[in-house]
Amino acid sequence: MITLYGFGENFGLPEVSPYVTKAEVQLRLSGLPYVKETTGPQSSPKGQLPWMDDDGELIADSHFIRLHLERKYAIDFDEGLGVVERAQAWALERMVENHFAWTLIHMRWLTPENFAKGPAHFFDQLPPTVQEDVRRAALGQVAENVRAVGIGRHSEAEILALGTRSLAALSALLGDKPFLMGLRPTSVDAAAFGVLAGVLTPFFDGPLRDRAMTFGNLTAYVDRMMAGIYPEFAWTPLRHPAQPVAA
Numbered sequence: 001m002i003t004l005y006g007f008g009e010n011f012g013l014p015e016v017s018p019y020v021t022k023a024e025v026q027l028r029l030s031g032l033p034y035v036k037e038t039t040g041p042q043s044s045p046k047g048q049l050p051w052m053d054d055d056g057e058l059i060a061d062s063h064f065i066r067l068h069l070e071r072k073y074a075i076d077f078d079e080g081l082g083v084v085e086r087a088q089a090w091a092l093e094r095m096v097e098n099h100f101a102w103t104l105i106h107m108r109w110l111t112p113e114n115f116a117k118g119p120a121h122f123f124d125q126l127p128p129t130v131q132e133d134v135r136r137a138a139l140g141q142v143a144e145n146v147r148a149v150g151i152g153r154h155s156e157a158e159i160l161a162l163g164t165r166s167l168a169a170l171s172a173l174l175g176d177k178p179f180l181m182g183l184r185p186t187s188v189d190a191a192a193f194g195v196l197a198g199v200l201t202p203f204f205d206g207p208l209r210d211r212a213m214t215f216g217n218l219t220a221y222v223d224r225m226m227a228g229i230y231p232e233f234a235w236t237p238l239r240h241p242a243q244p245v246a247a
């Protein structure tokens, strides 16, 4: 039995974390049965979510979950792709996760209104005596992480420009295809969908979301992935402007 550990549904999304979403999309694409448990990062062997228990084998990190599924169940999420396409997909996934995702984290945690209505509530169940201290400490840690990867050193306008450039790159690479590498979803779609849905959920506001909403093929892509992968989730389709807008 496979158990996937994640944060769970919130923020108008079937799963809060883009990385847990990626792992869950991989599981759903694989067709393997699984159950999902809601937990905190401290439960994970690597201190971050997602992690997975597959009949007693513990695997942490969305990439290593992918490798485990591919090896143990003889799945190739990139079936049909050549060597160069696989390399392009990997490069795109790294851009999405190691660069673009930090602009999402900045939008959620370091925009005070978004923090107040979103991540601040992660700590609501703690005893009132420690709640505010833990909340502040978590915010400080995220701010430090965002600074450590470089994004947090830039002005708001520069962060928005970087995020918009990634949106424009994703939009150009998607073009009029249904999925990033062609007619069927592959590994990179699991990663890109997680981050794009996180940016586009109407739960949060901000200029990065406003920019994302102008890329009609990306909003349609998120709607398509949501309907195909999470058909049970109540997602209101986004508005699709006729033409993508260049950065």
Ligand SMILES: N[C@@H](CCC(=O)N[C@@H](CS)C(=O)NCC(=O)O)C(=O)O
Pocket (backbone or CB within 6 Å): 017, 018, 019, 020, 041, 047, 048, 049, 050, 060, 061, 062, 063
């Ligand atoms: N490389 C990891 C990244 C996972 C990750 O950043 N998870 C975040 C949630 S989105 C987390 O658990 N953060 C808690 C922490 O770092 O303390 C993966 O792909 O699984």
